[in-house]
Amino acid sequence: MLRLSSDFFTRDVLDVAPDLIGKILVRKVKSEIQKFIITETEAYRGREDLACHASKGLTPRTEVMFREGGVVYVYLIYGMYWMLNFVTEKEGNPQAVLIRGIENYNGPGKLTKFLGIDKSFYGEDLSISDRIWIEEGTSKINYKTTPRIGIDYAGEPWKNKPWRYVLTSIK
DNA sequence: AGCAAGATCGGT
């Protein structure tokens, strides 16, 4: 199957996040390759989006989001769960897609634990990595949108933006 | 230097 190049990620996160639904997340551990359909994503869009970590500006933690799209942004939440994100857009425009679900593993904290994703993936380049990348899916899919989960603190209008994308069926 | 809160999850 075809690995998605950085061109796929250097677009607006509101285009990339829904386009990732139905794509294949590939994880390679010691020459063993595992593939999963991506079922749920969320978009975090720039410095103005108060739910996006980049709204805090360029800090050691958010630095990777300011890079050219196509690299991995991971961070620890609640002291125990790693969140897996893919950076999007051009350099200097901080956006990222949170991977909230893959087939058989719903929940952003559960899937990273299952896949063995941790701090060592911070900044990993999806176009050349030999342990994580994305491949084109085969089928067309349908999805729905809802507000993002767990970001009520961001307030209006951010908490109600329909920037969560969930796979509903495969055509 | 200290502190409150967090893009979660599983058990009551």
Add this chain to the structure above:
DNA sequence: CCGATCTTGCTG
């Protein structure tokens, strides 16, 4: 509904 568990950004 509540606790686990620790990094982070903000305050002082």
